[in-house]
Amino acid sequence: MGKYRVVHYINQFFGGIGGEDKAGLLPQVRSGKAGPGIALQNYLGEEFEIVATIVCGDNYFAENTVKATSEILNMIKEYKPDIFFAGPAFNAGRYGIACGAICETVQETFKIPAVMGVYPGSPAADMYARVLTLAATADSARGMEEAIKRMVYIGLKLFRNESLADPEVDNYIPRGIRKNILLPDIGAKRAVEMLVKKLKGESFITEYPMPVFDRVPPAHPIIDLSQAVIGLTGCGGIVPKGNPDRVEASSATKYGTYSIAGIDNLTGDQFESAHGGYDTTYANEDPDRVLPVDVLREMEKEGKIKKLHDIFYSTVGNGTSVDNARKYGQEIAQKFKDSAVNAVIVTST
Amino acid sequence: MDLENQNRVKEIAETYGVENVVVVLGNLDPGGAEVFAETVTKGDPTYAGPLAGVSLELPVYHIFELKEEVDKDIWQDNVAMMELVLDVEGLISTVKNIRNIYSKNIIPV
Numbered sequence: 001m002g003k004y005r006v007v008h009y010i011n012q013f014f015g016g017i018g019g020e021d022k023a024g025l026l027p028q029v030r031s032g033k034a035g036p037g038i039a040l041q042n043y044l045g046e047e048f049e050i051v052a053t054i055v056c057g058d059n060y061f062a063e064n065t066v067k068a069t070s071e072i073l074n075m076i077k078e079y080k081p082d083i084f085f086a087g088p089a090f091n092a093g094r095y096g097i098a099c100g101a102i103c104e105t106v107q108e109t110f111k112i113p114a115v116m117g118v119y120p121g122s123p124a125a126d127m128y129a130r131v132l133t134l135a136a137t138a139d140s141a142r143g144m145e146e147a148i149k150r151m152v153y154i155g156l157k158l159f160r161n162e163s164l165a166d167p168e169v170d171n172y173i174p175r176g177i178r179k180n181i182l183l184p185d186i187g188a189k190r191a192v193e194m195l196v197k198k199l200k201g202e203s204f205i206t207e208y209p210m211p212v213f214d215r216v217p218p219a220h221p222i223i224d225l226s227q228a229v230i231g232l233t234g235c236g237g238i239v240p241k242g243n244p245d246r247v248e249a250s251s252a253t254k255y256g257t258y259s260i261a262g263i264d265n266l267t268g269d270q271f272e273s274a275h276g277g278y279d280t281t282y283a284n285e286d287p288d289r290v291l292p293v294d295v296l297r298e299m300e301k302e303g304k305i306k307k308l309h310d311i312f313y314s315t316v317g318n319g320t321s322v323d324n325a326r327k328y329g330q331e332i333a334q335k336f337k338d339s340a341v342n343a344v345i346v347t348s349t
Numbered sequence: 350m351d352l353e354n355q356n357r358v359k360e361i362a363e364t365y366g367v368e369n370v371v372v373v374l375g376n377l378d379p380g381g382a383e384v385f386a387e388t389v390t391k392g393d394p395t396y397a398g399p400l401a402g403v404s405l406e407l408p409v410y411h412i413f414e415l416k417e418e419v420d421k422d423i424w425q426d427n428v429a430m431m432e433l434v435l436d437v438e439g440l441i442s443t444v445k446n447i448r449n450i451y452s453k454n455i456i457p458v
Contacts, residue, residue, distance in 0.1 A: 014397045016352060036396035141395030142384055 003049040004159075007079050008037045009072070009086040009102050011095045015055030023094075025057030027068060029075045036144060040085060043152040052079040058094040061101075068098075069105055081112060083159050088117025088147035089124060091139040096124030103132050113158035117147040118173070125173050133158060134173040211322070222343050231309040231336045234347035235317030235325070236283065236290035237275030238266065247316055249276025255315035255328045257335075260308070265294040277318030278349050291347055309341045317348065350388045355398035358389055362405050368454050372409040377435055379443040382411060386444045390451030406453040411444040413437050414458050 012018060012025040014035040033041045033050040041050050054075055061068045076084070084106045086099035096118045103114035117135040118124045125134060135154050137147035150171045157164055167174040183190070190207070197204040222228045239247055245256040260266075266287035273283040273290060288294040296308045313332045317325070336344055350358075362370050372389045376382035384394060386409045393400040412419075412428060413435075419428070448455060 014395075016398060016401075018352065035401055038402035039396050141397065142380070144395050 004047060004082040005080055006040075006044065006048050006050045007052050007054065007076050007081040007084050008033065008040060008050050009054045009056070009084070009099060010035050010037070011061075011089075011092075011098065012055060012057045013095075015053070017055065023057045023059035025055065026060055027054055027056040027072050027075060029054050029078075036088070036148060039145060039148045040152065043148055044156075048083070051081070052076075056098065058092070058098060061098040062094045065101060069101055072102055073105060073109060076106060076110075081106075081110070083112055083155055084110075084114040085151055085155060086114070086116040088135065088137045088144065088151060089119075089122070090117075090137055090141055090143065090147070091119040091122045093123050096122045097127065100124045100128035100132060100134075104128065107132065113155055115151050115155040115158065117151045120173050129173045130176050133164065133175065136167075136171050136173050213322070214326075219343075225305055226303055227306050228342040229307045229309055229340060230296060230305050231312070231339075231341040231344040232260075232291055232293065232296065232347070233313040233332050233336075233344055234291055235315050235320070236347055236349040237273040237280070237316040237318075238271055238283070238287050238291040238312075238314050239274045241270055241272050243272070243274045247274045247314070249274055249316060250318040250320075252316040252318075252320045253324065255313050255332065257311060257313055259310055260293055260312055261310040263293060264297045266291060275316050275318055275349060277316075283349075290349060292345075296345075309336070309339060311335075311339070350385050350393070350398065350400075352398045355388060355393060355400045358405070358407075359399050359403065362407060367405055367407060370407055371456065372407050373415065374409060374411050374444060376411070376440065377431070379436060379439040382440050383443050383447060385409075386447035387451070390447060404451070406451060408452045408455050409444060409448050410458065411440045414441050414444070417458075 012022045015030075016035055017025060030053045031051065032053065034053040034055065037050050037053050041048075044050075052075070054072055056068060056072060084103065086103050087095065089096035089099045099116040099118065103116050106112065107114040115133060115135060116124075117137040119139040120136050121139070128134060133154055135147060135150040137143055137150065154164070154170060154172055157170070164170050164172065194204045194206070237247065237249075239245065239256050240258055245254060247254055247256050263270075268285050268287065271287040273280040273287065275283070283290045291312060291314070293308070296305065299305045300308050313328075313335070315325075315328055333344075358372065374382055374385050376385055387394045388398070388400050389405055389407045389409050391406075392402050392404050396402070413432065416424060416428075
């Protein structure tokens with residue numbers, strides 16, 4: 001029987017073509033292994049053969065993602081791989097995202113294991129940890145050897161349909177999967193044991209790691225508020241009465257876009273809160289309490305601000321996933337920017 | 350080590366023979382020195398350049414190890430200043446360690 005066929009994706013730098021100046025490189029295919037593929041082949045052993053290496057410039061991929069993905073997919077298809085590897089990309093932003101995008105597509109299209117290596121703090125780790133098994137690597141290419149070892153270990157397990165152990169044991173980035181397991185001690189005992197260790201300054205492993213949230217650098221201050229167009233948005237759920245867009249009371253899957261042109265004051269006749277996570281009695285009585293249109297209109301008249309933007313965007317923050325919230329935030333921010341809004345007030349509940 | 354420099358080292362080693370080449374590094378930090386030293390001995394640890402998978406096993410030194418070999422005035426003009434600000438001990442021990450593991454034809458200093 002022949003060897004299992006492997007295809008490997010790397011960027012222009014690891015393909016030995018060059019750095020930033022060559023980042024526009026169009027995808028090209030080389031037969032056999034190249035660059036880190038030498039180490040990959042060593043660790044994969046005789047049973048596997050890297051039949052082709054795809055090399056693509058980071059900028060080309062980032063600027064032509066859809067086109068590049070389809071071009072690369074066509075190249076990969078020719079080689080009929082049994083397993084696919086990409087990177088490792090370490091902490092490289094564009095390279096990591098390219099590896100993730102290709103692995104995801106390869107996994108879906110060819111139904112074969114697609115494994116990449118990436119630094120846990122990199123953007124690609126956030127984007128792809130839930131859809132791919134990402135080998136956790138160092139932040140720079142100095143960790144190449146170990147990164148390749150981990151990618152191969154995970155790749156072979158997936159290839160052989162073996163189940164993965166915990167992320168910290170098999171060195172992959174947590175996929176957000178929770179499994180029920182049986183432990184000999186009850187939760188209270190385990191919690192007290194952890195606390196005692198913590199008090200003694202000893203190390204312990206939490207059973208429920210807290211989510212890590214982004215830190216957003218504050219924007220530049222407004223120099224002259226009287227010349228500023230101010231926008232309003234928020235997650236307090238203020239929507240036109242009847243909630244025409246059906247923004248959900250919790251775990252919102254959308255945000256609404258509403259006009260306040262000509263409105264000096266949000267009244268309970270016209271607006272209400274769609275939020276399901278707090279007592280909305282007072283918000284429904286006077287929606288300005290959550291989205292202060294009245295005060296901003298006064299400031300507009302007094303010339304303290306140049307203008308209140310006539311559109312507001314609104315969603316419900318109750319249990320809404322961070323991923324969705326981030327997506328809404330980015331879209332809303334872009335819309336404000338496109339409308340030349342200078343500053344935005346984000347209200348909660 | 351960038352692709353161009355890897356190529357140069359490779360060409361020089363091929364032209365003159367690995368037994369006739371010594372590499373002297375001038376890296377500023379032990380981390381960088383480690384990668385460079387490994388590149389010219391075991392092979393490019395990042396697997397990005399021409400020395401990926403190529404073990405030249407060249408004897409490699411950091412310039413700080415060769416102070417006795419250098420003319421005092423030249424040292425004063427070119428290296429002395431950096432000697433005051435860099436982690437000399439760390440650089441020497443890092444390169445020495447890699448040399449002891451991977452280099453052949455070591456000349457004792």
